[in-house]
Amino acid sequence: MTTGPEDRRPVLAVDLGGTKFAAALVDCSGRVLGAQRVLTPRGDGADAEVLFSNVARLLENVLSRVAQSEVRGIGIASVGPMTWPQGVLSPVNIPGWRDFPLRDRLVEAFPGLPVRIHNDSVCLVIGEHWRGAGRGRSNLLGMVVSTGVGGGLILGDRLIDGAGGNAGHIGHVIVEPDGPLCGCGGSGCLEALASGPAICRWAHGEGWRPDTSADDPDAARLLAADAARGQPVALAAMRRAAEAIGIAVASAAQLLDLEVVIVGGGLAQAGPILFSPLEDSFRRHARLGFARKVHVVPAALGQDAGLVGAAALYFEEATYWHPGPDG
Amino acid sequence: MTTGPEDRRPVLAVDLGGTKFAAALVDCSGRVLGAQRVLTPRGDGADAEVLFSNVARLLENVLSRVAQSEVRGIGIASVGPMTWPQGVLSPVNIPGWRDFPLRDRLVEAFPGLPVRIHNDSVCLVIGEHWRGAGRGRSNLLGMVVSTGVGGGLILGDRLIDGAGGNAGHIGHVIVEPDGPLCGCGGSGCLEALASGPAICRWAHGEGWRPDTSADDPDAARLLAADAARGQPVALAAMRRAAEAIGIAVASAAQLLDLEVVIVGGGLAQAGPILFSPLEDSFRRHARLGFARKVHVVPAALGQDAGLVGAAALYFEEATYWHPGPDG
Numbered sequence: 001m002t003t004g005p006e007d008r009r010p011v012l013a014v015d016l017g018g019t020k021f022a023a024a025l026v027d028c029s030g031r032v033l034g035a036q037r038v039l040t041p042r043g044d045g046a047d048a049e050v051l052f053s054n055v056a057r058l059l060e061n062v063l064s065r066v067a068q069s070e071v072r073g074i075g076i077a078s079v080g081p082m083t084w085p086q087g088v089l090s091p092v093n094i095p096g097w098r099d100f101p102l103r104d105r106l107v108e109a110f111p112g113l114p115v116r117i118h119n120d121s122v123c124l125v126i127g128e129h130w131r132g133a134g135r136g137r138s139n140l141l142g143m144v145v146s147t148g149v150g151g152g153l154i155l156g157d158r159l160i161d162g163a164g165g166n167a168g169h170i171g172h173v174i175v176e177p178d179g180p181l182c183g184c185g186g187s188g189c190l191e192a193l194a195s196g197p198a199i200c201r202w203a204h205g206e207g208w209r210p211d212t213s214a215d216d217p218d219a220a221r222l223l224a225a226d227a228a229r230g231q232p233v234a235l236a237a238m239r240r241a242a243e244a245i246g247i248a249v250a251s252a253a254q255l256l257d258l259e260v261v262i263v264g265g266g267l268a269q270a271g272p273i274l275f276s277p278l279e280d281s282f283r284r285h286a287r288l289g290f291a292r293k294v295h296v297v298p299a300a301l302g303q304d305a306g307l308v309g310a311a312a313l314y315f316e317e318a319t320y321w322h323p324g325p326d327g
Numbered sequence: 328m329t330t331g332p333e334d335r336r337p338v339l340a341v342d343l344g345g346t347k348f349a350a351a352l353v354d355c356s357g358r359v360l361g362a363q364r365v366l367t368p369r370g371d372g373a374d375a376e377v378l379f380s381n382v383a384r385l386l387e388n389v390l391s392r393v394a395q396s397e398v399r400g401i402g403i404a405s406v407g408p409m410t411w412p413q414g415v416l417s418p419v420n421i422p423g424w425r426d427f428p429l430r431d432r433l434v435e436a437f438p439g440l441p442v443r444i445h446n447d448s449v450c451l452v453i454g455e456h457w458r459g460a461g462r463g464r465s466n467l468l469g470m471v472v473s474t475g476v477g478g479g480l481i482l483g484d485r486l487i488d489g490a491g492g493n494a495g496h497i498g499h500v501i502v503e504p505d506g507p508l509c510g511c512g513g514s515g516c517l518e519a520l521a522s523g524p525a526i527c528r529w530a531h532g533e534g535w536r537p538d539t540s541a542d543d544p545d546a547a548r549l550l551a552a553d554a555a556r557g558q559p560v561a562l563a564a565m566r567r568a569a570e571a572i573g574i575a576v577a578s579a580a581q582l583l584d585l586e587v588v589i590v591g592g593g594l595a596q597a598g599p600i601l602f603s604p605l606e607d608s609f610r611r612h613a614r615l616g617f618a619r620k621v622h623v624v625p626a627a628l629g630q631d632a633g634l635v636g637a638a639a640l641y642f643e644e645a646t647y648w649h650p651g652p653d654g
Binding site for chain 2 (some may be wrong): 017033081138139153155156159160162163164165166167168169170172173174175176177182185186187189219247250252254255256257259284285286287288289290291293298322
């Protein structure tokens, strides 16, 4: 899709999550410059316009360092669901936005700049493929284990979008058909067993008592710390999540003939406490010769991965951006 | 990859299964001309060379109708596993071939003709995408429920090969982690619950007594017939398989954002006895909005699908053939 001489101007990258909004310039080598972060507005005052003005101000702050003509475009990684590639958002964790036309509003607010958007988990996986733990691999699944369980897929050296930009929802692979109810309405989805809140709820039911409520976003971090200290219920909770992740990863590896599976998100920071039982579970469930070759590895880019991926929607558009010309 | 004027010569297509070998000319519109079929040689005499001479004779018979120069190439759909695209076969159900270099042997036997090979389930899905139930769809899973459970994937209008040509193994998506042992060494794979032999074994354990052994390849057909007549154990066996297929299809639909799932193979001929509980199971397990739009439909091409798909490895090579120049 690239025409003419390669456009090496930086991208104004934005990462919109339920916890924080981030923006930065990302250059053509994937370097993140001058990142700015604010907490996601919450509560009754956080209506659609307040949320949008926070995003616009963040972008203007970053743009204050360069002339707009020196920027190639705006790349957005956002929590979903959204209609894609139109970028109309109804994020579960940002209740102020329902059917909010974020992409159109940014096109209006920053005339002359193209705006491309994709799911935040997808952008994280793009970032890891372009500049992180998946560099040089042609077939990979990336997953984000955090408040939810999301992901993205690169197969045959191309991002897989699916029919409507939703490919990569590893959190809704079914690992225990009679298992716990999932937020989606199904039961036994990976997310119902391995998301941070799901793990904490289970541990709480088994008698784990953190210094906070089990629904606190920080509870999963406390649980991982307790597991690292050898607290038996916390350890069992991490093993149960790892077992479920191993099953879902085995299903995906056998269905897709992957090379590598990258695990990121808050919970992945637990290290061997998570990865060691995950590896055991995966090895027990993935028995086909080709699936046994798959490596399960931690993400490498940390909190910048989504920004880097959002920029790659431009710098490597043949690989990561298939909707066609910018509207 | 096509250069120069489009090559409209027919392809010599071959379908090698555990039950029969078939060959035909397939023209550029997907028509199958002069198909020939023989039973797959079995027993002690069916060594590697006997098997190969049967294949070669079948091809020569088909070629006797045209000059070799009027044929574009040889396209093979074969049971696996195989190394791909090299086409070195070790098919589970053809014990006479172990590490048999079928592709190289055919290159040697038919000098001047290129030889392309892919997994038989993959070719069936290609055939259904090119000329059957998946026509015009960009994102589909095709599955073959028979002696085993195989499949293939088209995503973003391209065949997905995976790292080594093994993508599409829906039979080894895990649907019941503590379920029955699978031939692969794992447990609770879809194939361990829904293949013809798996269904018959379960029904036999519940008291079903067909007029043949439960391991007879025809037993599944008898079971489907008994289910159609309302025999309770046979009905329960079909429902149990359909439940498992629905779970695996829901996992795949949510992971991949599919448009359509095509179900073929012997068992799919059971019709509503299979498809009705399959649809129920799928609807119960696939709850995300985008997954609920997926249609689960029967295959349309019947026994010719593999031949048609093997020919499409040439006629639609940009979509279905990615290994690069013929060696």
